[in-house]
Amino acid sequence: MSPTPAGAPASAGPPDPLRSRRPATRRAALALSALLAASGLAAASPAAAEDAPVRVTVNVRGGWETVSDTAVGVNHAIWDTELGSNQTADLLKDAGARLMRYPGGSYSDIYHWRDHTAPGGYVAPNTDFATFMAGVRRAGAQAIVTANYGTGTAQEAADWVRHANVEQDYAVKLWEIGNENYGNGHYGSPWEADDHADKSPAEYARHVVEYSRAMKAVDPSIKIGAVLTTPGEWPDGITAAGDAGPWNQVVLDIAGDDIDFVILHFYAGGGSAAEALARVDRMPVAIDLLHRQVREQVGRDLGVAVTEINMTQGMNTQPGALFAADVYAALIARGVFTVDWWNVRNGIGTIGEYAGQTDYGDWGLLSSGNCTADGATCQPALNTPFAPYYALGMVSRFARPGDQFVRAGASDPAVKAHAARRADGGLAVMLLNEDPAAAKQVSLSYAGYTPAASAQVLRYGNGDTAISTGTGTASSVTLPPYSITTLVLRPSAALSGPAAPGRPAASAITDRSATLTWPAAAGSGLKYEIHRQHGTVTEQWGETTGTTFTVGNLTPGTTYTANVIARDGSGRVSWASPPVLFSTVTPTTSTCAVAYNDDNDWGNGFVAGVDVVNTGTAPMDGWTLTFDWPTTWQQFGSGWNANWSQTGGTVKVTNVDWNRLIAPGASVNVGFVGNYQGPNPEPPRFTVNGMLCTTR
Missing domain, CATH: 2.60.40.10 (Immunoglobulins)
Known part of the structure; x- marks a missing residue:
C-alpha cells in the first residue's frame, strides 16, 4: 500500500492504492480443518446479561511463540524531514520500537541510495541513509532496508550492502527485495514502479535469486526477504495469463531456496471502525495458511515479516490504537518476527471524528504539524503523538523480547484478550474494550498459573495523552469504553522448574x-x-x-x-x-471420494468444481454431499448440476434427477460460485450420505 504523504507535491510517487484496490482473498493451497478453533479464533458468546462480568480465561499451558527482539517496528519515509532527528529517535525508543524500515514503501522501488534520489518522487532534506542509521542507533533499534527492485539492479543492492556493513559497519541484517511488486500492473492495478518488461511473479522471483546471491556474496550473514501477497488480500490467489499459478506459488517455487523470510502487508479496510477492527481476526488464519504453503513448497520454515500495517478508519484516534494493539499481539503470538506500523509521519488527510476525538486522516504515529489545503484544520504541534503511538507503547510494555505468548480469550466479542508469560515468572494480560460506549467489568481466571492478589495496571484510554500506571487486582478489572488495559502479575509463590522442551x-x-x-x-x-x-x-x-x-x-x-x-x-x-x-488426513479407504478444485479465483470470489466419486461396490441411488466452511467469512453463492443450499456454515448438495445414480467407480461433477472476505482455505472434510469421504 505505502500511502504517499498527504502534504507532498503532486509528483511525490505512485497513487494511493486504497483508491485502486479491491478487497480480495485467495484459495488456500492446503485443505485445513477447524482452523479458527485450532487458532483460538472462534467467536465467543456474548455475556448472558448486560451486567454480567465478561469472563477472561488465561491458560499458560497453551503456549504460542516467543517475542523476537525486532517485534515492534515502524516505517520511515524519505519525504519526512524529521526522519533522523533526535526527538524522533527518542520518541520511538520510548514507544518500544525495535526495528525501523527505510526508505519508505513504494519509494523503495524508485530510490537510489548512492546519490539519495528518487526520480518522480519527493526527497526531503536530512533523510539520507546515514541520517536514518544515526536515528536507528540513537533509538537502540535495528534496521530493515528495502532494496530497489523496480528501477534498480542487483549490483546496486550489493553495493548498498557493502557500504552499510563493510564500509560503515552498520550491521544491517534484514534486507527486502522490493515493495509490493505485485502492484506493478500485472494484475491490473499499477502503483509500484517496475521497469522490467516482464512484470510476472516468475520474473520477480528470478531477480530475487539474483539479488540474494549478489548481496550475500558481500555479506553472507544478512537475511533476504521476498514480497508475497497476504492470504485474503488482493491480488492473492489470482493467476494471471501466462503464469504457472498465483504470485505466492510462483515466487516460492523459484526463489524459495534463496530467501530467509517472506514479507506481507495488511491494511484493514471496512465501512466503519468496528468492521476494520473485526478484520484483525483474519490475520492469524492468514499466517497459519502461509506457513503451511511455505513448508509444502519450500520444504522448510521461513520467517514472516509484516512490514506495513495500518487501517482505514480512525487511524490517528482510538480505533487506530485498538487495531494496533490487537494486530501486533495477534501476529507476534504467531511468530511474526516484526510488525511495522505505516508510518512514523505521513501528513494530514481527510478530517473525521471517532468517539469524540478529531481524526486527521493521517497514517502516521506522530503529527507532521501541517494543515489542510484550505487552512481550515491543522494538526497538533509537530511530533505530538497520535493514539497508535501509545498503543505501540502498550504492546512493548506488555510483551517484551523473550516473553512467550500463551492462550487467552474472552466471553464477550467486544473484549480482546492477549497474555504473555515472562522469564522472571510474571504474567502480563492485555485487554482491549472495543465498545466505544460501554465499560466492561471483567472477571479473570487462570489455568496453570496462580497469581498474587495484586496487579500493576497500565492503561491507555480514549483521548488520553499518556499511558497511566496504577494498581489493581489479578481477579477483576473494569475496562473503560474504547480502552487498552494491561495487568502485570506476579506469581503467588516463587516459581522454579525445568527448562521448556523444544518445539514438537x-x-x-x-x-x-x-x-x-x-x-x-x-x-x-x-x-x-x-x-x-x-x-x-x-x-x-x-x-x-x-x-x-x-x-x-x-x-x-x-x-x-x-x-x-x-x-x-x-x-x-x-x-x-x-x-x-x-x-489429520481423511480416510484412505471409504465408499466415496471427493475432489475439490478452485478453478478460477478473482480475489473475493471463485468458481469451484467438485467431483463426487463412488468408490464402493454398490451403486449410489441418490446422494447428498455436505461440507463445512473453515471460516465465518466464506459462503456459497450459486451452483449447478445439483440442488445447493447453505445453512450457517454448512453447505448441502443433493442430486438432480439426471445424476441421481452413481455406479461403482463412476463420478458426478458439480460446481458452484463461492464468495469470501478473508483467507479462503478449502473445506477439509466431505461426507456423502453421511459417510466421511476420502479427499483427493
Whole structure:
C-alpha cells in the first residue's frame, strides 16, 4: 500500500492504492480443518446479561511463540524531514520500537541510495541513509532496508550492502527485495514502479535469486526477504495469463531456496471502525495458511515479516490504537518476527471524528504539524503523538523480547484478550474494550498459573495523552469504553522448574493418529506432558519419560495445536514448548471420494468444481454431499448440476434427477460460485450420505 504523504507535491510517487484496490482473498493451497478453533479464533458468546462480568480465561499451558527482539517496528519515509532527528529517535525508543524500515514503501522501488534520489518522487532534506542509521542507533533499534527492485539492479543492492556493513559497519541484517511488486500492473492495478518488461511473479522471483546471491556474496550473514501477497488480500490467489499459478506459488517455487523470510502487508479496510477492527481476526488464519504453503513448497520454515500495517478508519484516534494493539499481539503470538506500523509521519488527510476525538486522516504515529489545503484544520504541534503511538507503547510494555505468548480469550466479542508469560515468572494480560460506549467489568481466571492478589495496571484510554500506571487486582478489572488495559502479575509463590522442551514435530500423520517428537529439556528424571490446545482450554493427551508420543483417536481432516511441558520429580513444571500445528488426513479407504478444485479465483470470489466419486461396490441411488466452511467469512453463492443450499456454515448438495445414480467407480461433477472476505482455505472434510469421504 505505502500511502504517499498527504502534504507532498503532486509528483511525490505512485497513487494511493486504497483508491485502486479491491478487497480480495485467495484459495488456500492446503485443505485445513477447524482452523479458527485450532487458532483460538472462534467467536465467543456474548455475556448472558448486560451486567454480567465478561469472563477472561488465561491458560499458560497453551503456549504460542516467543517475542523476537525486532517485534515492534515502524516505517520511515524519505519525504519526512524529521526522519533522523533526535526527538524522533527518542520518541520511538520510548514507544518500544525495535526495528525501523527505510526508505519508505513504494519509494523503495524508485530510490537510489548512492546519490539519495528518487526520480518522480519527493526527497526531503536530512533523510539520507546515514541520517536514518544515526536515528536507528540513537533509538537502540535495528534496521530493515528495502532494496530497489523496480528501477534498480542487483549490483546496486550489493553495493548498498557493502557500504552499510563493510564500509560503515552498520550491521544491517534484514534486507527486502522490493515493495509490493505485485502492484506493478500485472494484475491490473499499477502503483509500484517496475521497469522490467516482464512484470510476472516468475520474473520477480528470478531477480530475487539474483539479488540474494549478489548481496550475500558481500555479506553472507544478512537475511533476504521476498514480497508475497497476504492470504485474503488482493491480488492473492489470482493467476494471471501466462503464469504457472498465483504470485505466492510462483515466487516460492523459484526463489524459495534463496530467501530467509517472506514479507506481507495488511491494511484493514471496512465501512466503519468496528468492521476494520473485526478484520484483525483474519490475520492469524492468514499466517497459519502461509506457513503451511511455505513448508509444502519450500520444504522448510521461513520467517514472516509484516512490514506495513495500518487501517482505514480512525487511524490517528482510538480505533487506530485498538487495531494496533490487537494486530501486533495477534501476529507476534504467531511468530511474526516484526510488525511495522505505516508510518512514523505521513501528513494530514481527510478530517473525521471517532468517539469524540478529531481524526486527521493521517497514517502516521506522530503529527507532521501541517494543515489542510484550505487552512481550515491543522494538526497538533509537530511530533505530538497520535493514539497508535501509545498503543505501540502498550504492546512493548506488555510483551517484551523473550516473553512467550500463551492462550487467552474472552466471553464477550467486544473484549480482546492477549497474555504473555515472562522469564522472571510474571504474567502480563492485555485487554482491549472495543465498545466505544460501554465499560466492561471483567472477571479473570487462570489455568496453570496462580497469581498474587495484586496487579500493576497500565492503561491507555480514549483521548488520553499518556499511558497511566496504577494498581489493581489479578481477579477483576473494569475496562473503560474504547480502552487498552494491561495487568502485570506476579506469581503467588516463587516459581522454579525445568527448562521448556523444544518445539514438537509431527510425523506419521493419518486420519486418526499422529506421532509427536521433540528436543529434550535440560535436566534428568523428567516426564513430559503432551497438551492439546482448543480455544482457551487445554486437554492432556498423555505423558511419557521419552521424547516421542503417538496420539490416537483423532478426528479426520482436523487441525490440531499441541504443546509439550516438562515436569520434574518434585512436580514442578516448565513453560509450554512452542506449538506444533498439524492436520489429520481423511480416510484412505471409504465408499466415496471427493475432489475439490478452485478453478478460477478473482480475489473475493471463485468458481469451484467438485467431483463426487463412488468408490464402493454398490451403486449410489441418490446422494447428498455436505461440507463445512473453515471460516465465518466464506459462503456459497450459486451452483449447478445439483440442488445447493447453505445453512450457517454448512453447505448441502443433493442430486438432480439426471445424476441421481452413481455406479461403482463412476463420478458426478458439480460446481458452484463461492464468495469470501478473508483467507479462503478449502473445506477439509466431505461426507456423502453421511459417510466421511476420502479427499483427493
